Amino acid sequence: MPSRNDLRPNEEAVDGPPPGDAQLRFIGVIRTPFTSRELCPRQGDAINGPECRVVLEPLWHKALKGLERYDFIELFYWLHESRRDLVLQSPKANGETTGTFALRSPVRPNPIGLSRVRLLGVEAGALRVRGLDCLNGTPLLDVKPDRCAYTPQVPPKPTAMG
């Protein structure tokens, strides 16, 4: 675990009870070319980035049925290397001390990452996507059709993608 010695100027950490209000299950793993944080693209740069692969646990393969109808999907994942105790952060980019909830930093009390990605293809139990900026090996939490393209009452476009 990181300590208070790792803080940048004006950053502030809090002591809370250990998390345990609800439990997550990892449903798969994300494969990207980014093997260290330094290699991860900045947010927003990723949509034209390299093709990545999302591999689901066999238990959940059937849950992909119908996903091929969408061009864009949301991926939720667990930022497993993030510390979780900072309330104030001083981002390297500008040093301006800001509250954690006013930043999209991976450092947050519940480090859930969310990316909107282009769905390139659906294979048996795996997705080919473009638009991820997370580390190789990041645990997958959820897959949803993109909300911008999603209209609950009207069926999505009927043809599968090519």
Next chain:
Amino acid sequence: MPSRNDLRPNEEAVDGPPPGDAQLRFIGVIRTPFTSRELCPRQGDAINGPECRVVLEPLWHKALKGLERYDFIELFYWLHESRRDLVLQSPKANGETTGTFALRSPVRPNPIGLSRVRLLGVEAGALRVRGLDCLNGTPLLDVKPDRCAYTPQVPPKPTAMG
């Protein structure tokens, strides 16, 4: 826990190990006028809905610093009443059996809800927002500036909201 007897036609549940790969901490609670699922608006209907209130635990109050600069924010919350074991679902709206990951149903292996809401005001440890469709009492997981409005390198608009 729901049982297989609660399934609609063609729905399918799976047996997996109990979740425990990662732990969430609830950071607050969401107050809405919706006291039962039947009263919750459909997705997409909520942005013009009633004003709601997001109340943060005191431990995290400082983490709101700077959030008032944003007109829209993302709220992540835990859909604490959702079952988590369905791979195929037959939504009441159309009965078409579809994979869980091709739906935005609250029923999913990790029932994390995400809403983009309009930020009406920031008070000490609480937010006034419009655009929620979740049950009163829903546990809060995270608050982030809306990614559509977010440019990591450039500061947001300098004036606080009125």
